[in-house]
Amino acid sequence: AVLAVAPAAAAAAPASRLIPTGSGAHKDVWNSFVDWKMMEHQEYETIPDVEFDKLAKTLHIKDKWRPMVSYLVSLGMTTKHLEKVLLNCEELFARPVAKVMTRVEYLQTELGFQGDDLCKIIFKDPKILLQRNRHSIPRCRYLTEIGVQPENLVALLRKQPGILHLSVQKGLMPRVAWLQDELLIAPCDISTLIERNPAVLTFSIENQMKPRVEFLKNLGISHEGVSKMVLRHPHILQYSFAGLEDHLMFLQSIGMDETDVVHTVTRLSQLFSLSVENSLRPKFKYLTDELGGDVKTCVKFPAYFSLSLDQRIRPRHTYLQQFSCAPDPFPMKYLSENDQAFAARASKSLEEFEEYKGVMVPVFKAETERRKTLETETERTAVDMHRQREARVEQERRLSVKNQGYSQRVIDARNSMNRVRMLGLSRQTR
Numbered sequence: 280a281v282l283a284v285a286p287a288a289a290a291a292a293p294a295s296r297l298i299p300t301g302s303g304a305h306k307d308v309w310n311s312f313v314d315w316k317m318m319e320h321q322e323y324e325t326i327p328d329v330e331f332d333k334l335a336k337t338l339h340i341k342d343k344w345r346p347m348v349s350y351l352v353s354l355g356m357t358t359k360h361l362e363k364v365l366l367n368c369e370e371l372f373a374r375p376v377a378k379v380m381t382r383v384e385y386l387q388t389e390l391g392f393q394g395d396d397l398c399k400i401i402f403k404d405p406k407i408l409l410q411r412n413r414h415s416i417p418r419c420r421y422l423t424e425i426g427v428q429p430e431n432l433v434a435l436l437r438k439q440p441g442i443l444h445l446s447v448q449k450g451l452m453p454r455v456a457w458l459q460d461e462l463l464i465a466p467c468d469i470s471t472l473i474e475r476n477p478a479v480l481t482f483s484i485e486n487q488m489k490p491r492v493e494f495l496k497n498l499g500i501s502h503e504g505v506s507k508m509v510l511r512h513p514h515i516l517q518y519s520f521a522g523l524e525d526h527l528m529f530l531q532s533i534g535m536d537e538t539d540v541v542h543t544v545t546r547l548s549q550l551f552s553l554s555v556e557n558s559l560r561p562k563f564k565y566l567t568d569e570l571g572g573d574v575k576t577c578v579k580f581p582a583y584f585s586l587s588l589d590q591r592i593r594p595r596h597t598y599l600q601q602f603s604c605a606p607d608p609f610p611m612k613y614l615s616e617n618d619q620a621f622a623a624r625a626s627k628s629l630e631e632f633e634e635y636k637g638v639m640v641p642v643f644k645a646e647t648e649r650r651k652t653l654e655t656e657t658e659r660t661a662v663d664m665h666r667q668r669e670a671r672v673e674q675e676r677r678l679s680v681k682n683q684g685y686s687q688r689v690i691d692a693r694n695s696m697n698r699v700r701m702l703g704l705s706r707q708t709r
Contacts, residue, residue: 338362344372350379351401355394360402368405385412390419391433404440414443421447425455426470439477450480457484462492463506476513488516494523499541508548518551529555533563534574547581557651562588570596571608580611589643594636599625 331348334340338361340348351361364371371379386392386407392400400407422442423429436442445451458464458479464472473479482488495505495515508515530540544550553559562584566572570592577583586592595614599605602625606613613621622632 334358334361338365340365341372346376347372347374347379350376354383354401355398356401360398363402364405368409371405371408374409379408382408382410382412385415390415390436391430392437396433396437400437400440403437407440407443410443417447418443418445418451421451422473425473426467427473428470431474435474435477439481442477442480445480454480454482454484457488461489462509463502464510468510472510472513476517479513479516482516491516491518491520491523494520498527498544499537500545504541504545508545512548512552515548515551523551525555526551526553526559529559533577535578539574539578542578543581547585550581550584553584558588559584561647561650562586562592565592569609572611576608576611583611583614586614589647590636590640593643594639595621597639598632598635602627 331345419432455469459466492505527540530543565588596605596609604625618632619629622629
């Protein structure tokens with residue numbers, strides 16, 4: 280919950296510490312004096328003494344930071360927000376509140392950040408409040424010049440506020456030029472790509488984007504195919520190579536050859552964003568066990584993997600099953616059409632199908648969570664058993680070294696004591 284604010288001003292800072300004396304008074308002292316006076320005269324709401332004392336104790340906030348804390352709380356920031364700001368940008372609290380207010384006003388009036396959007400961007404990148412307004416203007420102007428609509432700037436910068444820290448000449452323009460000249464993304468599609476994943480403008484060309492493009496080409500995907508994949512799903516430029524290889528190994532494990540793999544990932548590039556164990560494998564199992572499909576079905580209809588198992592696939596299949604009108608194998612087009620057209624296949628209304636989903640989808644989700652929990656427990660048990668086996672083997676190896684030169688009687692006694700010790704460890708792990 281947002282911290283409570285009080286209209287009454289908090290206790291003023293000690294005058295001897297804040298009021299500047301003489302013409303040589305330090306600038307920081309003057310700024311601090313102005314901050315306290317602004318707070319006292321209600322330029323913004325402040326927080327009660329009790330709330331500030333609680334924050335000071337929880338987050339180790341200094342007393343001289345109270346004006347800035349009060350201002351940030353007046354914007355709607357919570358204790359969680361303040362903790363993140365304090366951790367990532369402590370220098371913000373030493374800045375004059377008046378300057379930060381000017382920056383916030385720019386974000387609100389010129390860029391359109393209001394309410395929760397403003398708090399979220401500060402929470403994600405507190406240093407954005409340290410930047411001067413005149414430095415943000417050329418970045419925003421450049422984004423609109425390459426096709427980003429002004430009304431979409433808020434959503435774009437909320438996802439990747441770090442864009443405002445990049446130089447237009449040395450940061451933004453080279454990346455856009457590479458996407459156009461090397462990856463052959465059409466100028467009219469650049470804004471679409473950036474809006475889908477603004478982080479692309481922060482990626483290293485040599486260390487991040489180029490290697491992943493080459494990785495995809497080495498699979499046998501044409502340059503044009505890679506360009507289409509990146510345009511449809513720009514996040515592919517940030518996935519780890521280990522993650523990419525895991526997905527390719529899964530496709531091969533279900534029976535796809537190299538041609539099938541290339542065909543599948545080219546048509547469904549967002550496949551790399553799906554978890555192998557929690558999404559792809561359960562969907563393929565349901566396809567083969569319940570829908571009567573096989574690997575050829577996946578090659579012909581790669582979009583099957585992008586559909587939700589609990590909210591789309593199972594509800595539609597089981598709905599037709601209860602009326603004994605579910606074909607075997609289950610046609611993939613039944614999964615792609617809208618709800619109204621699908622309900623008509625069972626001669627039912629849209630309302631009846633939505634009522635069924637409202638009841639069954641939570642059931643399916645609960646079953647999935649139970650399955651995940653069981654698999655986690657099974658995996659943990661298997662790991663424990665593996666560790667016990669390794670410990671047993673290591674203990675036997677050490678005993679064999681110790682037993683060299685001793686009689687068989689002594690060796691048997693030591694082995695017996697070792698078995699008792701291992702049995703006790705096994706019971707403790709249970």
